[in-house]
Amino acid sequence: MKLIILNDYDEASEWAAKYIRNKILLFKPGPNKYLTLGLPTGSTPLGCYKKLIEYYKNGEISFQYVKTFNMDEYVGLPRDHPESYHSFMWNNFFKHIDIRAENTHILDGNAADLQAECEAFEEKITAAGGIELFVGGIGPDGHIAFNEPGSSLVSRTRVKTLARDTIMANARFFDGDLAKVPTMALTVGVGTVMDAKEVMIIITGAHKAFALYKAIEEGVNHMWTVSAFQQHPRTVFVCDEDATLELRVKTVKYFKGMMHVHNKLVEPPPSEAKS
Amino acid sequence: MPSNNSVSAAPITQFINCRILRDHRLQREDLWVRDGRILDPEKLFFDELGYADEKVDCENSIIAPGFIDIQINGGYGIDFSKPSDDVDAGVSFVAKKILEHGVTSFCPTLVTSPPEVYHKVLPQITVRDGGAHGAGVLGFHLEGPFISAEKKGAHPEQFLRTFQPGGFQDLMETYGSLDGVAMVTLAPELSGSHAVVRELCQRGIKVSLGHSVADLSQAEEAVQHGASCITHLFNAMQPFHHRDPGIVGLLTSDKIAAGRTVFYGMIADGIHTNPAALRIAHRAHPSGLVLVTDAITAMGLPPGRHTLGQQVIEIQGLHAYVAGTKTLSGSIATMDMCVRHFRLASGCKVEEALEAASLHPAQALGISHRKGRLDYGLDADLVMLDDSLNIKATYISGQEVWRKGA
Numbered sequence: 187m188k189l190i191i192l193n194d195y196d197e198a199s200e201w202a203a204k205y206i207r208n209k210i211l212l213f214k215p216g217p218n219k220y221l222t223l224g225l226p227t228g229s230t231p232l233g234c235y236k237k238l239i240e241y242y243k244n245g246e247i248s249f250q251y252v253k254t255f256n257m258d259e260y261v262g263l264p265r266d267h268p269e270s271y272h273s274f275m276w277n278n279f280f281k282h283i284d285i286r287a288e289n290t291h292i293l294d295g296n297a298a299d300l301q302a303e304c305e306a307f308e309e310k311i312t313a314a315g316g317i318e319l320f321v322g323g324i325g326p327d328g329h330i331a332f333n334e335p336g337s338s339l340v341s342r343t344r345v346k347t348l349a350r351d352t353i354m355a356n357a358r359f360f361d362g363d364l365a366k367v368p369t370m371a372l373t374v375g376v377g378t379v380m381d382a383k384e385v386m387i388i389i390t391g392a393h394k395a396f397a398l399y400k401a402i403e404e405g406v407n408h409m410w411t412v413s414a415f416q417q418h419p420r421t422v423f424v425c426d427e428d429a430t431l432e433l434r435v436k437t438v439k440y441f442k443g444m445m446h447v448h449n450k451l452v453e454p455p456p457s458e459a460k461s
Numbered sequence: 462m463p464s465n466n467s468v469s470a471a472p473i474t475q476f477i478n479c480r481i482l483r484d485h486r487l488q489r490e491d492l493w494v495r496d497g498r499i500l501d502p503e504k505l506f507f508d509e510l511g512y513a514d515e516k517v518d519c520e521n522s523i524i525a526p527g528f529i530d531i532q533i534n535g536g537y538g539i540d541f542s543k544p545s546d547d548v549d550a551g552v553s554f555v556a557k558k559i560l561e562h563g564v565t566s567f568c569p570t571l572v573t574s575p576p577e578v579y580h581k582v583l584p585q586i587t588v589r590d591g592g593a594h595g596a597g598v599l600g601f602h603l604e605g606p607f608i609s610a611e612k613k614g615a616h617p618e619q620f621l622r623t624f625q626p627g628g629f630q631d632l633m634e635t636y637g638s639l640d641g642v643a644m645v646t647l648a649p650e651l652s653g654s655h656a657v658v659r660e661l662c663q664r665g666i667k668v669s670l671g672h673s674v675a676d677l678s679q680a681e682e683a684v685q686h687g688a689s690c691i692t693h694l695f696n697a698m699q700p701f702h703h704r705d706p707g708i709v710g711l712l713t714s715d716k717i718a719a720g721r722t723v724f725y726g727m728i729a730d731g732i733h734t735n736p737a738a739l740r741i742a743h744r745a746h747p748s749g750l751v752l753v754t755d756a757i758t759a760m761g762l763p764p765g766r767h768t769l770g771q772q773v774i775e776i777q778g779l780h781a782y783v784a785g786t787k788t789l790s791g792s793i794a795t796m797d798m799c800v801r802h803f804r805l806a807s808g809c810k811v812e813e814a815l816e817a818a819s820l821h822p823a824q825a826l827g828i829s830h831r832k833g834r835l836d837y838g839l840d841a842d843l844v845m846l847d848d849s850l851n852i853k854a855t856y857i858s859g860q861e862v863w864r865k866g867a
Contacts, residue, residue: 265507276503281491287510 187402187421189441190448191430195390198426199233202321202388204452205422206234207241209319211455215251220289222253222311224320224379226331227274230388231323239282249285253314255307256292257322257331257379260368261345263295269359270295293343293372304343304372311378320382324389327351328397328410332373339406339414341375376414384420387412392428399432468509471496474859475513479845482525482815483835492524494841497858501837519845522853525815526833527565527842528796529822531644532602532692532726532753534570536760540768541569544578548585556595558761560863562795563818563852565842566597566832568643570755573605573616580637588641591842591857599826600643603636604692607647607657608672612697615783615790616672617772624653629660642666643826646692648673649683662687667826669726670708672697677710684717690825691725693755694742695734696789712746724825726753727817729803730794732780736806743807751825752799752818757781757791801850814850 192198206223215221225231241247259271267273272292280290291310297303311317322330329335332346348356353367360366379385389398401412402423415421430438476492483490493500493513505511535541537558539551552569559567569586571579583601591597606622613621624631633639644667647654658668670683671692676699680688691698691708699707706713711723727750729739743750754760757774759767764776766784774790775782783790794802796818804814823833832840841859846852855863 266501266503272507273503276506280506281502286512287506 187416187423188444188448189402189437190422190424191438191442191445192424192426194426194428195233198388198390198424199231200237201452202231202234202386202424203237203241205386205424206238206319206321207247208452208455210247210249210252213318217251220251220253220314222255222314222317222319224317224322224374224382225254225256225275225279226322226388227256227258227271228323230390231321232278234321234388235279239279242283249283249289252285253289254285254291255311255314255317255374256290258371258373259293259295261295261300261370261372263368265294265296269356295368295372300345300372304345307343307372307374308378311381317382319384319386320379321386321388322379324387324394324397324401324412325352326393326397328400328412330376330379330387330412330414332371333376333411335409335411337376337408337411339408339411340377340380342377343372343374346371346373376411380414380418384422385415385418386422386424387415388424389429390426392431394429395431395433398423398425398429403433403437469496472514473500473505473511474515474517475502476517476519476524479519479522479524481835482523482812482819485816486812487523492835492843494859497841497860499835499837499839499841504837523811523815523846523848523850524835525844525846526819526823526835526839527596527844527855527857528563528752528800528818529599529826529833530559530564530567530754530756530796531599531751531822531825532570532604533559533567533756534572534791535758536756536762538758538762538767540758542571542574542578542582543768544574544581548582552586552598553595556591556598559596559796560855560857561852562797563800563844563846563855564596564796565591565844565855565857565862566599568599568602568826570602570604573608573613573620575620576635576637579603579635583636583638583641586641588643591862593857593860593862595862597842597857599828600641602644602646602669603642604646605672606635607632607645607651607654608697609648609650609674611674612648612672614672614697615772615774615788623651624657628653629657632657632661639664639666644669644690646671648675649688650675650679654683655686658683658686658688662689665827670698670711671726673708674699675708676705677707677714680708680711681714681716684711684714684721684723689721689723690751691723693728693733693753694725695738696728709742712742712749722749722824724749724751724821726751726755727803728753728755728792728794729799729806730754730779730792731802731806732794733789733792739803739806740808743809747809747813749821750817751821752796752803753822754794754796754799755792756795757793760793760795762793797850797852804850811848811850815846 213221400410406413474494480487493502536555646669668688669690669692701709773784775784820833823829843856845854
């Protein structure tokens with residue numbers, strides 16, 4: 187893994203956005219060669235999305251030949267509900283860039299047959315040639331997407347019942363009314379994300395520090411599903427200082443010492459590489 | 462770029478780089494329009510996989526719903542109350558000109574006139590949508606003749622009427638027909654008014670209290686029977702008195718049923734209402750304030766003498782008097798001037814000033830499900846303004862119908 191440690195949330199967001207920017211530029215997507223990205227929702231990636239929008243507005247990148255697959259969506263929530271992940275992606279990302287609707291894919295939590303919807307999603311990923319870079323976050327309980335503790339590390343896209351903690355944490359988005367919070371969600375599996383060529387996890391804030399420690403300094407364990415990525419050949423963890431608070435000093439020093447090498451990954455590529 | 466959608470082949474326009482008035486605040490959002498209506502871009506994206514055919518760069522302008530003038534007697538030499546054989550030409554002429562002031566819909570207003578005038582004029586105009594030809598006609602505002610002699614203002618005394626003996630029947634005989642009538646101004650203290658108010662409301666016509674000496678309880682009774690508006694607050698009514706606030710007291714009356722709002726027209730031209738009085742009304746009842754021009758024939762014309770209804774008026778600067786007197790006969794300020802003056806005099810937020818000319822008149826007329834807001838599905842009647850609230854362009858049903866400097 188590469189552990190990238192930045193000073194604060196804004197720097198971490200910018201590093202992650204530049205990494206994605208470079209990915210697009212170096213890949214040189216075109217009408218016969220789409221770049222597929224896996225995308226997260228939540229407060230963690232907001233800064234990264236803002237930066238990507240900035241790079242689009244500056245004319246540095248285009249999303250015309252980019253395909254996206256989101257990680258999850260609530261079950262039973264109307265698609266135009268302000269808290270649905272469709273609304274999140276539209277308001278925080280899609281409406282600001284030049285991506286085509288047919289190139290975006292978000293699980294439909296109102297499908298008549300949820301299982302079929304999940305299977306179809308997996309097929310769409312396969313049809314798109316697999317995912318080049320899957321961007322994700324981590325929950326305080328170490329989950330990736332809605333793969334709550336105990337989820338199989340080889341799981342695929344499926345329906346999951348949300349843990350009580352998750353429901354209570356989400357109540358603040360639903361007028362504090364527990365009855366209004368969705369209890370189920372569709373989510374990509376750990377295995378689905380593991381299939382991606384590359385995985386980037388953004389982790390910021392002290393409340394995520396313990397989960398990060400469990401994910402990278404302890405063993406692979408289905409109670410901390412992000413730990414599965416220890417067995418992925420190309421994983422990048424982008425963190426801020428606060429997220430490293432539970433790590434060993436030695437780990438932090440080692441990776442901080444590598445920043446001069448890792449920062450090369452986010453330098454603007456030579457101009458011939460621009461698409 | 463061709464439209465890409467399964468629901469409609471109509472082209473989609475996206476207004477970008479703008480601040481739109483939505484949910485009572487100015488927001489940095491794009492505004493999408495299709496088929497003359499405001500479009501939900503998220504639905505377009507996810508349901509139809511659609512995108513815009515045309516992007517209009519608004520250069521950081523403000524976009525507000527088009528202004529709605531519910532009291533305008535004419536302008537540019539046209540007098541709506543003058544019975545001619547081609548009233549339509551006059552209404553259309555004014556309708557086209559007021560696009561420059563950001564007005565996208567209006568209620569041509571007739572002052573107190575004899576029955577022959579109503580019988581001749583009313584049938585010539587129908588409610589119709591606006592467009593490149595001019596602002597839309599929402600229906601007539603009949604101001605009089607069932608008003609108080611004591612508060613007639615510039616209205617001709619000889620044509621005032623009461624509801625005796627026949628009540629609503631008398632009203633029908635006077636006007637001839639109520640087709641195409643959106644609002645009637647009357648004095649509720651006139652005997653027999655309650656039944657008339659109820660009958661008008663039942664027909665979907667808004668009743669506005671004005672040119673009246675009613676005390677507060679008479680005004681409240683009228684509201685109970687269905688009246689919902691006040692015509693040019695402060696003007697042509699009993700002045701506010703602390704032991705009997707008169708019609709003005711409706712702004713803070715506790716006898717108004719929950720869920721009902723009393724709207725009040727306000728001529729914010731700096732002349733008809735002292736700014737301090739404007740502020741008192743605004744602070745007492747901000748959500749009911751409706752900016753009106755009450756513009757007369759002379760609006761848009763140079764100083765001098767002109768006709769209004771059956772009388773002659775005289776212009777001196779921004780003042781218009783009944784010729785030979787100091788009685789104000791109406792305003793010659795334009796709607797956008799009123800919006801700017803209101804904002805300046807009241808110190809209110811830009812959003813409030815804009816809503817007083819768009820959302821509130823739409824609510825007063827009961828058409829806020831179609832106009833007066835930039836919400837999805839509503840008519841795309843828009844006005845583009847700079848930060849000083851000067852009009853840069855006017856749109857009706859999503860089409861540009863006027864642009865400054867064009």
